[in-house]
Amino acid sequence: MASQVSSSTQPAGASLAAPRAPLTFQELLFQLQSFWAGRGCILEQPYDVEVGAGTMSPETFLRVLDSQPFSVAYPQPSRRPADGRYGENPNRLFKHTQYQVILKPPPANVLEIYLESLAAIGINLRRHDLKFEEDNWESPTLGAWGIGWQVMLDGLEITQFTYFQQCGGIDLDPICAEITYGLERIAAFLQDVDSVYDIVWTRVPLLGAAASESSAAGAANASSAMREITYSQVRHLEEVQFSAYNFEYADVEMLWEHLRLYERECGQLLAGMERPGEAQDAAEMRKQPILPAYDLCLKCSHLFNLLDARGAISVTERVGVIARIRALAVGVAKAYARMAPAVQPATT
Amino acid sequence: MPDLLLELGMEEIPARMIAAAEAELARRVSDLLTRECLAPLDFAQGEGRDATAAVVSFSSPRRLAVLARGVLSRQPDREEQLTGPPWKAAFRDGEPAPAALAFAKKVGVEVAALQRISTAKGEYVSATVARPGRAAAEVLADLLPKEIAALSWPKTMYWRARKPERFVRPLRWLLCLLDAAVLPIEFAGIRAANQSYGHRILHGDSPVDVRRPADYLSQLNSAFVMADPAARRHRIRKALDAAVRGVPGARWREDEALVEQVTHLTEWPAVVRGDFEPEYLALPEEVLVTVMRDHQKYFAVDDAQGKLAPHFLAVLNTEADAEGLAIIRHGNERVLRARFNDARFFWNYDQKTPLAARIDQLKTVTFQKNLGSYFDKSQINLRTAQAFAAAVAAHGVSLDREALERSALLAKADLTTELVKEFTELQGVIGGLYARAQGLGDTVAAAISAQYLPASMDDPIPLTAEGQILGLADRMATIVEMFSIGLEPSGSKDPFALRRAANGVIKILAESSLPLTLTEVQRLAEQQSERAPRDQEGGAVSAFLADRLNFYLREVRGWDYDVVNAVLAAGVTTVPDAIARAQALTEVRGTDDMLAISIAFKRIKNILRQAREQDAAAAVGEIVDGDLVEQAERRLHAETRDRSPQVETLRARHDYAQALECVAALRPAVDEFFDAVMVMAPEAHLRRNRLALIASVLGNFSRIADFSEIAPMRAESRSPEQASR
Structure with a gap:
């Protein structure tokens, strides 16, 4: 519809170059990847443990704790069981994709660089309305908070920008900037579709029977005939099945049991690392199972979200469980903060 | 005389903080100039482009600025008198002791130049020190950074390594000019220059070289920044008017708070009108407008009939060509459609589970961790509402008690709906809409919908008696339960907004016709709570409620503090009765007779207090007619006996104006008594009898108000601290 609007208001022949088609979902990811790679970011893979947000990946949660300069960017599928809608709601997903950038320390022109990234994904800011509106972020489960904005483009929140102040209950120094793009939202905006399921994920060549059929039907150029793969084709089934699992099938007793087991193991690892006063050499410090402990903590967090979506957490339990998981997260953060200075040469 | 310009360039400041910060910066600079003798005599502070003011200020999301016109380029030379050690310690036998030498060295004068001065505390050494005026540039470069650092913000952050300063957002540039010269101030690692920056998109990253302070506004304007918020506000209002003109007869819905907000979200505002599909008008207006x-x-748009029209106005922070505007309009329409779709989805989804079926779900929604869930909260609200209803019914007020009980049980059920999770500000309102849609009846729907009214002192109270009782029950149950677990407000801390809850209680009692007293609602609420201590008159809750009533009478009704104290000291039955008494007292308080009465009553109180201090039983006992020896005391006794039933009758009829006139008419008898009679007579029986007489005057006539509280002069101010000065 945007293209209709623009073509109707554009004088005929004003534009010589054919307007570029909006980015597909995967092109959007490519563009952001190459943009931030060009700004000195390490490109990481999504973390392969269930998380609710890109912030929870150890690439953010733990790396922000030490004093070493560090810039990283990665997409992160983010699971929020309670947000599942069986694939029926056009804007709400059990699993959405965040694109996460951490800049430590942030350059003085960090906001200008962010605006360049918007240009890189095909947004001509001269023809859009952009506002930075106050929005401070807080995660009680992670003992983390920061100051920042939601970035509004033509009334749509496309990015959360946060200057981290505290993480795992630890005051941060240096401060880092976190930029979190909501990829589905941005793609739907760029492609001007009203449902995330209509987003074009990619275009692939027509193959075999379909190609010859289309060729036989007189398609303009059979060799370049392309087929659109939509977000729905790639992900709809997953939304339906996980919504059903999260709301109906998940075995509450089993989930509690998992939670207890993961919590216990994480707690044991953390207890083993608390050896105050006992001097350790750098190699010993590096060997501590901090990252595995954090994985266990993430497992607990995801199980909590599942139980919550299942409506299985009572009033009295809820606050208590959050506190238990925060205790794990804070324990991991402390262990990491103790280790980091001792093994610094290896992390630079 | 040069002009001073200071601009702080920041990453986007939260809109809600800008106006106050701009004003504070202007005040700080103005005070600094005055304090440092750099301000001309007729220095005045104004806002924006006020041509008469010497100090004007500007702001936008990315900047705060102050322009001071005609500051002195140099401080005048001054002499300062410094006081040192006591003379005795500094000079022994005329010879300077170490103390004198040290003082002379410290202040930089010869010992011979030290003087002897006399003070109230004795003789001291003194020195006259020349303070040559410093150049404005030097003084300001020293002191301006301190003023910047001292700005107060509701929420601050660190951004630099090793965290040297906290500020609202990272500071990115400083512009500081004294005429054409840069003042080299420094803050947060940024050195001032003569450069500012324009609109992020329309002007881009290249700096604006500001030639001199007077050119600031026009140069920024060329860089697509209207730095004067008043000018932006004006432009936004004009643009809203223009944008709505495309729809015949339509008007945008006035919303001052929203105008203010968008004024502080934009540097170069424009307005675009968007439309939405009329089918969405089937959703409740409350939801659409929220x-x-x-x-x-x-901004919402009303049609010629004042009904919500399927249009909206968005305030932009840019200026775009026609194609750009079409894209922006389309984008905003798309977002709104998605939001409306969400709301419709939630509405339909919520209907699958009627409110009644949600009561059990409230068990999983925490009210307060020690007080349990909203299920528990609904139960105590129900009991409390039932108790209030019974009390009200006993006074003959008719009520739909079944509907009230139903609404108390269902009132919190909307907390489990998707629509309220999405639009928390619509709690209650959504419940009311669902109740109506689910056929629960108008009485139930209205009570649920209005349960959070009044949210502020400007809000109306619920319209129906059932709604009023539900609102009272919810708030009173919260107050007594929170107090019982030690969560009462203290100082500026009131995390559960109990003051606001109590203000709501007072306002409902004041403006409804419910025949309930404050004491009664407190007692009944405490009886329904398993935690609250009972019979706590004079306890923390009643003191808290009394304080809120006092606040209401003074701040909302606007009565003088002494009138309010006088009325409250005489005891409170119902809130409307206290209001009626305060009203009547305010009308007569200025009369000579009433002032004389209040002085006399004060005197009576003092005498009785002193007498009691000497002898606890002094003023107890009957008046013995035979011991009334003076004409004046017989007269006072007779008048008291005659008037007190009259006053009582009038008081019982709530005819306080007449009653107070009747009290005021006591004045001649009272005056004569104090002129002619000595209360503390040497004869014990006369003294005892006279004390009993004045005690009976006080007792009989202090039931409408404690007149001794009335300040002798009509207080200009409502605060006792100021009035006593």
Whole structure:
């Protein structure tokens, strides 16, 4: 519809170059990847443990704790069981994709660089309305908070920008900037579709029977005939099945049991690392199972979200469980903060 | 005389903080110039482009600025008198002791130049020190950074390594000019220059070289920044008017708070009109307007009949060509459609589970961790509402008690709906809409819908008696339960907004016709709570409620503090009765007779107090007619005996104006008594009898108000601290 609007208001022949088609979902990811790679970011893979947000990946949660300069960017599928809608709601997903950038320390022109990234994904800011509106972020489960904005483009929140102040209950120094793009939202905006399921994920060549059929039907150029793969084709089934699992099938007793087991193991690892006063050499410090402990903590967090979506957490339990998981997260953060200075040469 | 310009360039400041910060910066600079003798005599502070003011200020999301016109380029030379050690310690036998030498060295004068001065505390050494005026540039470069650092912000952050300073957002540039010269101030690692920056998109990253302070506004204007918020506000209002003109007869819904908000979200405002499909008008207007105003910061549009029209106005922070505007309009329409779709989805989804079926779900929604869930909260609200209803019914007020009980049980059920999770500000309202849609009847729907009214002192109270009782029950149950677990407000801390809850209680009692007293609602509420201590008159809750009533009478009704104290000291039955008494007392308080009465009553109180201090039983006992020896005391006794039933009759009829006139008419007898009679007579029996007489005057006539509280002069101010000065 945007293209209709623009073509109707554009004088005929004003534009010589054919307007570029909006980015597909995967092109959007490519563009952001190459943009931030060009700004000195390490490109990481999504973390392969269930998380609710890109912030929870150890690439953010733990790396922000030490004093070493560090810039990283990665997409992160983010699971929020309670947000599942069986694939029926056009804007709400059990699993959405965040694109996460951490800049430590942030350059003085960090906001200008962010605006360049918007240009890189095909947004001509001269023809859009952009506002930075106050929005401070807080995660009680992670003992983390920061100051920042939601970035509004033509009334749509496309990015959360946060200057981290505290993480795992630890005051941060240096401060880092976190930029979190909501990829589905941005793609739907760029492609001007009203449902995330209509987003074009990619275009692939027509193959075999379909190609010859289309060729036989007189398609303009059979060799370049392309087929659109939509977000729905790639992900709809997953939304339906996980919504059903999260709301109906998940075995509450089993989930509690998992939670207890993961919590216990994480707690044991953390207890083993608390050896105050006992001097350790750098190699010993590096060997501590901090990252595995954090994985266990993430497992607990995801199980909590599942139980919550299942409506299985009572009033009295809820606050208590959050506190238990925060205790794990804070324990991991402390262990990491103790280790980091001792093994610094290896992390630079 | 040069002009001073200071601009702080920041990453986007939260809109809600800008106006106050701009004003504070202007005040700080103005005070600094005055304090440092750099301000001309006729220095005045104004806002924006006020041509008469010497100090004007500007702001936008990315900047705060102050322009001071005609500051002195140099401080005048001054002499300062410094006081040192006591003379005795500094000079022994005329010879300077170490103390004198040290003082002379410290202040930089010869010992011979030290003087002897006399003070109230004795003789001291003194020195006259020349303070040559410093150049404005030097003084300001020293002191301006301190003023910047001292700005107060509701929420601050660190951003630099090793965290040297906290500020609202990272500081990115400083512009500081004294005429054409840069003042080299420094803050947060940024050195001032003569450069500012324009609109992020329309002007881009290249700096604006500001030639001199007077050119600031026009140069920024060329860089697509209207730095004067008043000018932006004006432009936004004009643009809203223009944008709505495309729809015949339509008007944008006035919303001052929203105008203010978008003024502080833009540097170069424009307005675009968008439309939405009329089918969405089937959703409740409350939901549509909340989505537009609170979530999207759009202005709603009314049609010629004043009904919500399928249009909205978005305030932009840019200037775009026709194609750009079409894209922006389309984008905003798309977002709104998605939001409305969400709301419709939630509405339909919520209907699958009627409110009644949600009561059990409230068990999983925490009210307060020690007080349990909203299920528990609904139960105590129900009991409390039932108790209030019974009390009200006993006074003959007719009520739909079944509907009230139903609404108390269902009132919190909307907390489990998707729509309220999405639009928390619509709690209650959504419940009311669902109740109506689910056929629960108008009485139930209205009570649920209005349960959070009044949210502020400007809000109306619920219209129906059932709604009023539900609102009272909810708030009183919260107050007594929170107090019982030690969560009462203290100082500026009131995390559960109990003051606001109590203000709501007072306002409902004041403006409804419910025949309930404050004491009664407290007692009944405490009886329904398993935690609250009982019979706590004079306890923390009643003191808290009394304080809120005092606040209401003074701040909302606007009565003088002494009138309010006088009325409250005489005891409170119902809130409307206290209001009627305060009203009547305010009308007569200025009369000579009433002032004389209040002085006399004060005197009576003092005498009785002193007498009691000497002898606890002094003023107890009957008046013995035979011991009334003086004409004046017989007269006072007779008048008291005659008038007190009259006053009582009038008081019982709530005819306080007449009653107070009757009290005021006591004045001649009272005056004569104090002129002619000595209360503390040497004869014990006369003294005892006279004390009993004045005690009976006080007792009989202090039931409407404690007149001794009335300040002798009509207080200009409502605060006792100021009035006593």
